[in-house]
Amino acid sequence: MRTFRSALSAVIIALVALLVPASAVAYWADHELGSADRYTAAMSPLAGDPAVQRVVVTQASRGLSGQIDAGPFQGGVDALLGEALRSFVGTPAYRTAWDAANRAAHAAFLQALTTGDGDAVTIDLAPVIEQVKSVLVEDQIPLADRIPVTHLSVKVMEYDDLGALRKGFRMLQVAGLWLPALTLVLAAAAIALAVHRRRAVIATGLGLAVGAGLLWIAVAVCRSLTLDDLPADIDRPAAEAVYDALTAFLRTTAWVVLAIGLAAALGTWLTGRLRRTP
Incomplete structure (x- = not known):
């Protein structure tokens, strides 16, 4: 039973790492791109x-x-x-x-x-x-x-393909309502199921950090693919500025989640070390 709980906790932590970028993108599509005020605020510095x-x-x-x-x-x-x-x-x-x-x-x-x-x-x-x-x-x-x-x-x-874009955007808007909450619930569940809670907290923190890294990589790869596919008549530096402005929320989220994950992992590890110190 203990082995099963540990294995299940590890699987959930891995799932959390994968859900971090998906949750961030879904929230971004729903609350950032879907809001006229936030969209205008993102584009205003341009x-x-x-x-x-x-x-x-x-x-x-x-x-x-x-x-x-x-x-x-x-x-x-x-x-x-x-x-x-x-x-x-x-x-x-x-x-x-x-x-x-x-x-x-x-x-x-x-x-x-x-x-x-x-x-x-x-x-x-x-x-x-x-x-x-x-x-x-x-x-x-x-x-x-x-x-x-x-x-x-x-x-x-x-x-x-506007049809595919429309379907994808709608899916992200729907997911933006529940996917971030599900990610947090699963992170808490992974810790609750674990036999060794302190190790689970450290692993969950590192999982969040990995997820943040995946998000940053996804934004960078999509940037390259989007800009490389631009027609010749579109000004590339201007398009780069537009892409960076629209995805600023995602990059900021990646850094925040990375900091939270590493801080949780490091803080828990240090706490355990201090408690063992006579």
């Missing part, structure tokens, strides 16, 4: 990322180029718009517009997952263009009032 700013300026300039009929002064007007955009991306107004654009992008992404329409994650630059136009009009720049506020989208991620 307003100051040089690679993302470069993409916004390039795409907005390209979209607006030639849309104002300035006759012989067309080149000068286009250059003025480009300079205005480069100046604008460093202002608080741009950050506000960026957050608005990302909130709209999140709504569109969830809509795509619901309806099955679309094949990419895009950001509509209309709020940015509207803010630029407002600033130029206030500065009394000639012809600024003729700038059309068009829905210009910047593609940051593409996906080949």
Whole structure:
């Protein structure tokens, strides 16, 4: 019976290690990607990322180029718009517009997952263009009032099979409600079943640390696969920044779980050593 309990405890601890990355990803999909506020907060720092700013300026300039009929002064007007955009991306107004654009992008992404329409994650630059136009009009720049506020989208991620993505996302959302709790319950059960509780606590702590390592590896591997599969027309540094921003929660979780697991294992081991010391 004692051997069976020890073996069962070891199996559960191994299962806990495997469930750590699955639980983290499920919780992330449900509570981070599924929330407009958290998604916007994760993407907000990218307003100051040089690679993302470069993409916004390039795409907005390209979209607006030639849309104002300035006759012989067309080149000068286009250059003025480009300079205005480069100046604008460093202002608080741009950050506000960026957050608005990302909130709209999140709504569109969830809509795509619901309806099955679309094949990419895009950001509509209309709020940015509207803010630029407002600033130029206030500065009394000639012809600024003729700038059309068009829905210009910047593609940051593409996906080949939206149906599979939709099913996977729904599964993760459902699992996000119970999988983390199950992982904790199993960790407690492994310790309760063990014949030698102190050893079980140490093993469980190390199992959590292993699970954290698996999570970190999964995030890194998925990053490489995602970026390597990008089409040539998507700016890679900007896509890297977007991926890192969206997965920041997972990397932080990996470090936190690693610290908790190692601290539990080391603390329990030291406690046992001290108790044996005469």
